[in-house]
Amino acid sequence: MSVASKDNKIINEKIVENATCTFCGCCCDDITLTVDMDKKVITKAKDACVLGKSWFLNHVIEDKPIARIDGKEVSLDEAIDEAAKILMEAKFPILYGMSDTICEAQRQCAPIMDDCGGTIDTTTSVCHGPSGMAFQGVGEPTMTLGEVKNRADFVMYWGGNPAEAHPRHFARYAVTPEGMYTPNGKDDRTVVIVDVRHTKTAGVADIFLQLKPGKDFELLWMLRAACKGVDIPNDCKDICGLDKEVVEDLFQRMKNCTYGVIFFGMGLTMSRGRHFNSGALMALATDLNEFTHFVAKPARGHGNVTGADNVVSWQTGYPFGVNFSRGHPRFNPGEFTTVDTLSRHEADAALIIASDPVANFPKPAIDHITSDKCKLISIDTKNTPTSEAAHVSIQTSTYGINTGGTVYRMDDVPISLRPAFDSPFPSDLEVLTKLRKKVNELSKKANRPYATKKYI
Amino acid sequence: MKGQLILLPGRSAKQGVGLNKGKLKEEYIRVTTTLEVSFEDAAELGLETADIVKISNHIGETEVQVKVLREGKLPVGYAFIPYGPPSSNLFDGETCGTGMPASKGMTIDVEFIKKGVKKKTALPPKTAIG
Amino acid sequence: MNNEVRIINGIVFDPTNGIDGKVSDIYIKDGKIVSKVSDSAKVIDAKGMAVMPGGVDIHCHITGPKVNLARKLMPEDHRLDPHFKTPNTQSGSGGIVPSTFATGYRYATLGYTTAMEAAVPPLTARHALEEMYDTPIIDNGFYVLLGNNLFLQSLIAEGRHEEFKEAVAWWLNATKAYTVKLVNPGGDEPWKGHKNLNVKDIDEDSKATDIAPRKVIEAFIDAVHELGLPHPPHIHCNNLGHSGNFDTTLESMKTAGDRRLHVAHIQFNSYAGELGKPPKSASKEITDYVNDHENITCDVGQVMFGKAMFMTADAPLTYLLRSYKKEKWVNADTECESGCGILPFDYQGMIYTHALQWAIGLEIFLLSKDPWRIVLSTDHPNGGSFANYPLVIKLLMDYEFRKIAMKSVNQKAMNSTILGELKREYTLNEICIVTRAGPAKCLGLKDKGHLGVGADADITIYDMLEDKEEMFNAPRYVMKSGQLLIANHEFVSDYTDKKVLRVAPDYDKDIEKVIKPFFDDFYSISYSNYAIDDEYLHGTGKIIKTKKKKSIYEN
């Protein structure tokens, strides 16, 4: 479509309706993009939040090489050959990341590591990995976000800050929308926030509970005991910083609602106790089903990390931290997860896809990944500290803006993307498919002996 | 002036916006080097908004700029910083058998270095408003 | 490349074409069975071996969101059963819910080449299709859960039959499904919206459900009949697993009148006794009805001792079962459409109820007169893993073995059944019907389940062994669409050109105008992002033709 702009220049404009923003786990799929096809930029992102707008509007096609080895420009095939060679020669390679790419590309990753006998890990391990482990231990009553919109009359956020991390979560799914059995929106819901900080999120609360830092588990445990008929102890205030009456009132509200939901964030998974904190919360939600319908859900973050979880699970049986060095998938968080393998100086090659450990990881891990003991390969859409430190660096196009594909919303609902404009860079899918083929060829040539029996 | 606080790194919208512009760009760097402390602690430590402080623990150290919060926003004794390279400098690689480094609630030393210039507030880009 | 194959000297079992153990040759070209091939065709000598069409599983749970949740839930189970990499195949994890790669390979090593996923919520059907593409070798298709769809229920309640039918057709197209699945129709609303209640009577029209389950069942049977789908609705009846539920099952089947209906895992619906008390067998009442009514097909859902995993859209049932052993449990509600419950389980021979369930399944097999309408299944993984199929076959084919097996389980349960008196032994031909020819016919798959000219060259060749469990556990050759995958029990190649079987009935485009407002109000994703693009089939889609029939509401 061509339209006249203000100064009467004709610009070549395209409208993309119902586009999906992949910045946070909300995956809002109702965004209307206006694209300037000449300049290759998105000029408007109607209905997107502040994060979404900055995601769409800041995307420009940069003038930079597709592939580099040690900073020198090379062809894509040369870079892929070099990457495949490094991975096959390595004795303990790891593949990490995958949160900012589509499922179709993620699907290529586990087979690559299967062929070269490495470890595959996703950003889940430093996000809601502990919740995943807790899920394996206690299970979880859960739901899709539409159920919250339609039914929930009790909504709780625990240890998260959706106002800043998932800005449209309130309006689209959980607090204000008018649903089937919640025709009056927020008036039909009680919103409770539990956090140690008075964040922006606390502003929407009907009830804000400021917890003593690090006492999430204790409060959850008291509520669980309350489900079994144990009284809230009198020294409740000393234990968790909340008055006994407040906790009792909270418990009554949880018990007496019709459809209750708890969203929880990394305040639980990242603090002391980790998987036991989120496990206690899931167990509490399970216990509450004795009285009413109650569900819980981790408010998962970045892009398509939920998709990575799903893909790795269906291909290997385990959600993250999966090792193939003995010819079949093995799972043990803490042993095969990226932070550990790097901090313990074990990995001798690292393929980082669409994520940035050099900026976000703990210092000991960064020290190893940037050392010459570990050959670093990066596939990313943007320049990051990781791509700059990498031996082989490949630039790809951006999902959801330049390429289509599937992403999973935080509640495991898959959504197809509608790209806005094309990019001169290859897609992750294209690069990884080529790499998978190359690694497979090399592995057939290497002909390593395959194990056939269980060793332990 | 030196004291101890417990650090609670986390996400913020500004950090998310900065991330999209590019991790090597100014805005992201500015956001991720801002340490939020409570009103009470600032008084105790004699800190004011825009002061440059060194924060450190047994893993590493980094220099950040202070932002003093209004009363009641943060519990006393705690400090907040958005995730980013500076906060990474203080994380331990220990994951307690979970794969997740303890990136909330580590004790840090805070030491005053010098007075700083007040930063411009990192507003979202113009085009993004409305 | 010469893609012709000649299988010679084999003992051929092809019940569809009336061949019962006759030594003859089979010719294959371009993935199909043909009447002759050139002399340069590759020869497989199957002397002394049984040649059968590839197995068809009509009801299992192997792909989709709930399967993946169950997979994630069980690391300790995967750990005990690794699936190793070979030069031709990828690694995976086994256990009660294997990873996708392991699922495909393990079905193939039992001689199965087609397996239908029995329950996928429409909202997450994309996920199921993606997983199917990662499940090697076997052809798939899935049944879409529509029985608790609130929009469709409201159309039924308002008597808008034409629009209902069009909407069902739209949903089948939008999700790329094979047929409709009803699970505990009407049960989701009381569960989600009324503090975990359930419906108990198929004529119940309480406050919790605006519509009685029978009305829903009837409407779907009619719609699917009129749309002319190759396979009727698949129903998981109300009250599944409860003592005394056989009445509900009979009533559900009667609702169909003379129209077709497939009752899934019928064993779980064949219990006499009082609600809340230990069950008794009602296999006779159920099989009597099935024997007399040619419109009814069913699969057994045989319970096998050992590990199992409840994984069903019948969420209240899993919650009820959780109360016995408070272990990990998953509930997953899907907006406007479905529920889901997941619970790891162990069937133990010494427990009365479990032993009785095992016996009821076998009774149903042995009492049913028409093997073409009763399909072998364990409702994998609800009654046990599909890896149990060879053992089920041995139990059916060997009366003496059955008697020995009966001795090692709960005797009170055995004394309350007539299993010991049933001396019938299945023949190889009958086994071939209940595992291949029958399910293919039930599904309306004309190219599968037989070895006549024009059929897909999905062929399994077993060594003729005395021990039937051993025989069916390790086929010597397995061929998919004419490509040899297993030769001498080893994988020789990895087949990727698999198919997703689906239907695409025509519908009136105006129905979208009726559906869309509901989406805008009550769904959390946009209407235009709901229907699945063809690219999710990765070029593997295969449409089975439908034939519209006259509406019974027209005069």
Next chain:
Amino acid sequence: MKLELHTKPEVPLEAESITPAVINKLKAKEIEKLKIYHGNREVNIADFFSISDNKSELLEVSGDMHKIKYLGANMKSGEIQIEGDVGAHLGSAMSGGFIKVNGNTGDWIAPEMSGGRIHITGNSGHCVACAYRGASKGTSGGEIIIEGNVKNELGHGMSNTTILVGGNTGDFTGVNMHSGTILVLGEAGIRTGAGMKRGTIVCKNNIEVLPTFSYDCIYNPVYLKLFFKYVKENTKFKIEEKFINGSFHRWSGDAIEMNRGELLIYSA
């Protein structure tokens, strides 16, 4: 047999074949060709260890082995003596025999142990005698003695195992335990005994008790005296007389799991 590490592995080395049952059957030459796994490569033991015959049933292994996993895995009988640090999964699924470590160990010591003894003179990592992720039950027997400190999740989901710790423990000691006994002579971390079903946790120092535990009484059971006597005879732990004869605060819990476990904290 005596195995001495001559080359440090660069990446994790998995050496489940180093157990008395495998080694004692073979001659030194044959042992050299046993397979172990260096990352994803199959290598011979001789690539990393020098082997000498000490004409004894005792299997001696020495060197800095913090990257070596699965030593003594599946062990049913016999004895291993380890000089130096070892890595994860020591004594995995062992059902009998004795492993002595003069040094520190990594994480995941003795998962799924059902019998035998492990004695570690140094410190140990996380998840000692812990159930694998997803499983509700961990070890089902055996005895573990650690003279130094242990980190988190000691005895997670264990039943019937006895664990004696001379130093401190991390958080969640005895979490979800089914039965068995844990003795902590140093400081225990927070949330000790969370979700425990039965079993006993004895602490010499005061701990922060979870709100779901309820205080019963002070008492001085006879079986504890016998237990301490046993500990004194079998370890080098310093156990003072006043501790042996002392009284203990008894807390019962976890209320979430029917209150049948006990937490004994030394009073005076």
